[in-house]
Amino acid sequence: xLLLSLAFVFAIPSTAAAQSPDHLHLDxxxxxxxxxxxxxxxxxxxxxxxxxxxxxxxGRVLHTATVRTExxxxxxxxxxxxxxxxxxxxxxxxxxxxxxxxxxxxTMVTQRCHLPFTGPSADQLxxxxxxxxALLGVALVVATTPRGRHVRR
Numbered sequence: 001x002l003l004l005s006l007a008f009v010f011a012i013p014s015t016a017a018a019q020s021p022d023h024l025h026l027d028x029x030x031x032x033x034x035x036x037x038x039x040x041x042x043x044x045x046x047x048x049x050x051x052x053x054x055x056x057x058x059g060r061v062l063h064t065a066t067v068r069t070e071x072x073x074x075x076x077x078x079x080x081x082x083x084x085x086x087x088x089x090x091x092x093x094x095x096x097x098x099x100x101x102x103x104x105x106x107t108m109v110t111q112r113c114h115l116p117f118t119g120p121s122a123d124q125l126x127x128x129x130x131x132x133x134a135l136l137g138v139a140l141v142v143a144t145t146p147r148g149r150h151v152r153r
Contacts, residue, residue: 026075026105028091033083033113038091038105040075049093053081056088056106083113 026040038051046069053063063081075093083089086109092101 026091026093026103028089028105028107033111034080036079036081036083036089036091038075038077038079040069040093040103040105041073043069043073043075043093043103044095045069045073046071048096049075050096051077051079052092052094052101053079054090054092055086056090057086062086062089083109083111086113 025042026038029037029039036053043049048066048068051065051067052061053065054061062083063079065077065079067075067077069075081089088106088108090104090106092105093103094101
Protein backbone atom coordinates (compact mmCIF):
# COMPACT_ATOMS: atom_id res chain seq x y z
CA UNK A 1 0.00 0.00 0.00
CA LEU A 2 2.83 2.37 0.90
CA LEU A 3 4.66 1.58 -2.33
CA LEU A 4 1.52 2.23 -4.37
CA SER A 5 0.97 5.66 -2.76
CA LEU A 6 4.61 6.63 -3.29
CA ALA A 7 4.41 5.61 -6.94
CA PHE A 8 1.28 7.71 -7.36
CA VAL A 9 2.90 10.77 -5.71
CA PHE A 10 5.99 10.58 -7.89
CA ALA A 11 3.99 9.93 -11.07
CA ILE A 12 1.96 13.16 -10.85
CA PRO A 13 4.87 15.63 -11.31
CA SER A 14 6.35 13.66 -14.20
CA THR A 15 3.10 13.65 -16.18
CA ALA A 16 2.52 17.33 -15.47
CA ALA A 17 6.05 18.21 -16.60
CA ALA A 18 5.67 16.22 -19.82
CA GLN A 19 2.60 18.19 -20.93
CA SER A 20 3.05 21.35 -22.96
CA PRO A 21 1.65 24.58 -21.49
CA ASP A 22 -2.04 25.00 -22.15
CA HIS A 23 -2.33 28.70 -21.45
CA LEU A 24 -1.21 32.00 -22.93
CA HIS A 25 2.17 32.94 -21.59
CA LEU A 26 4.41 35.98 -21.99
CA ASP A 27 7.98 36.38 -20.72
CA UNK A 28 9.52 39.85 -20.44
CA UNK A 29 13.23 40.44 -20.00
CA UNK A 30 15.05 43.75 -20.00
CA UNK A 31 18.42 43.57 -21.66
CA UNK A 32 19.59 47.07 -20.80
CA UNK A 33 18.23 50.51 -20.16
CA UNK A 34 16.93 50.78 -23.72
CA UNK A 35 16.15 47.25 -24.93
CA UNK A 36 13.41 44.81 -23.90
CA UNK A 37 12.93 41.25 -25.13
CA UNK A 38 9.50 39.60 -25.12
CA UNK A 39 8.76 35.94 -25.83
CA UNK A 40 5.45 34.16 -25.66
CA UNK A 41 3.69 30.94 -26.57
CA UNK A 42 0.18 29.61 -27.01
CA UNK A 43 -0.77 32.89 -28.67
CA UNK A 44 -3.08 33.06 -31.71
CA UNK A 45 -1.35 31.50 -34.72
CA UNK A 46 -0.15 33.79 -37.53
CA UNK A 47 -1.83 36.77 -35.90
CA UNK A 48 -0.93 40.44 -35.94
CA UNK A 49 -0.74 41.63 -32.34
CA UNK A 50 0.18 44.88 -30.65
CA UNK A 51 2.63 44.86 -27.76
CA UNK A 52 2.07 47.69 -25.28
CA UNK A 53 5.05 48.46 -23.04
CA UNK A 54 4.05 50.40 -19.91
CA UNK A 55 5.32 51.47 -16.52
CA UNK A 56 3.47 49.08 -14.20
CA UNK A 57 3.49 51.56 -11.30
CA UNK A 58 2.05 54.58 -13.11
CA GLY A 59 0.34 52.96 -16.10
CA ARG A 60 2.18 55.30 -18.48
CA VAL A 61 2.61 53.74 -21.93
CA LEU A 62 6.28 53.81 -22.94
CA HIS A 63 6.14 52.18 -26.37
CA THR A 64 3.86 50.20 -28.69
CA ALA A 65 4.88 47.78 -31.42
CA THR A 66 2.99 45.63 -33.92
CA VAL A 67 4.30 42.07 -34.24
CA ARG A 68 3.25 38.84 -35.96
CA THR A 69 3.18 35.47 -34.23
CA GLU A 70 4.60 32.37 -35.86
CA UNK A 71 2.61 29.44 -37.24
CA UNK A 72 2.79 27.59 -33.91
CA UNK A 73 1.68 30.60 -31.83
CA UNK A 74 5.15 31.56 -30.61
CA UNK A 75 6.30 35.15 -30.40
CA UNK A 76 9.82 36.53 -30.09
CA UNK A 77 10.30 40.28 -30.18
CA UNK A 78 12.89 42.83 -29.18
CA UNK A 79 12.18 46.54 -28.91
CA UNK A 80 14.01 49.71 -28.05
CA UNK A 81 12.25 51.13 -24.97
CA UNK A 82 13.69 53.79 -22.66
CA UNK A 83 13.43 52.49 -19.09
CA UNK A 84 14.65 55.69 -17.41
CA UNK A 85 12.83 56.10 -14.11
CA UNK A 86 10.91 52.80 -14.49
CA UNK A 87 11.01 50.23 -11.67
CA UNK A 88 8.44 47.71 -12.93
CA UNK A 89 7.81 47.09 -16.61
CA UNK A 90 4.58 45.56 -17.88
CA UNK A 91 4.04 44.32 -21.43
CA UNK A 92 0.52 43.61 -22.65
CA UNK A 93 -0.63 41.83 -25.79
CA UNK A 94 -3.52 43.61 -27.48
CA UNK A 95 -5.48 41.70 -30.11
CA UNK A 96 -6.83 43.53 -33.16
CA UNK A 97 -10.11 45.27 -32.46
CA UNK A 98 -9.67 45.21 -28.69
CA UNK A 99 -8.71 48.11 -26.47
CA UNK A 100 -7.46 46.20 -23.43
CA UNK A 101 -4.55 43.77 -23.37
CA UNK A 102 -5.46 40.09 -23.06
CA UNK A 103 -2.10 38.81 -21.77
CA UNK A 104 0.38 40.52 -19.48
CA UNK A 105 3.99 39.94 -18.60
CA UNK A 106 5.92 41.89 -15.97
CA THR A 107 9.51 42.26 -14.88
CA MET A 108 11.42 44.41 -12.43
CA VAL A 109 14.01 46.73 -13.90
CA THR A 110 17.10 45.72 -11.95
CA GLN A 111 19.50 48.27 -13.43
CA ARG A 112 19.53 51.93 -12.53
CA CYS A 113 18.70 53.68 -15.75
CA HIS A 114 19.73 57.31 -15.67
CA LEU A 115 17.33 60.02 -16.65
CA PRO A 116 18.01 61.71 -19.98
CA PHE A 117 20.01 64.95 -20.08
CA THR A 118 17.60 67.86 -19.63
CA GLY A 119 19.97 70.82 -19.38
CA PRO A 120 22.90 72.13 -17.40
CA SER A 121 23.45 71.07 -13.84
CA ALA A 122 22.03 73.27 -11.07
CA ASP A 123 25.47 73.27 -9.43
CA GLN A 124 26.88 75.67 -12.00
CA LEU A 125 23.95 78.04 -11.63
CA UNK A 126 24.23 78.04 -7.82
CA UNK A 127 27.99 78.64 -7.98
CA UNK A 128 27.57 81.53 -10.43
CA UNK A 129 24.82 83.10 -8.28
CA UNK A 130 26.94 82.81 -5.12
CA UNK A 131 29.99 84.29 -6.82
CA UNK A 132 27.94 87.16 -8.26
CA UNK A 133 26.46 87.86 -4.79
CA ALA A 134 29.92 87.88 -3.18
CA LEU A 135 31.30 90.25 -5.86
CA LEU A 136 28.29 92.54 -5.46
CA GLY A 137 28.87 92.62 -1.70
CA VAL A 138 32.55 93.54 -2.15
CA ALA A 139 31.61 96.25 -4.65
CA LEU A 140 29.04 97.67 -2.20
CA VAL A 141 31.57 97.80 0.64
CA VAL A 142 34.18 99.47 -1.57
CA ALA A 143 31.64 101.99 -2.87
CA THR A 144 30.47 103.03 0.60
CA THR A 145 33.88 103.24 2.27
CA PRO A 146 34.86 106.84 3.13
CA ARG A 147 37.85 108.10 1.14
CA GLY A 148 39.13 111.10 2.95
CA ARG A 149 36.20 113.40 2.39
CA HIS A 150 35.93 113.95 6.09
CA VAL A 151 38.35 116.22 7.88
CA ARG A 152 40.06 114.83 10.95
CA ARG A 153 40.03 116.97 14.07
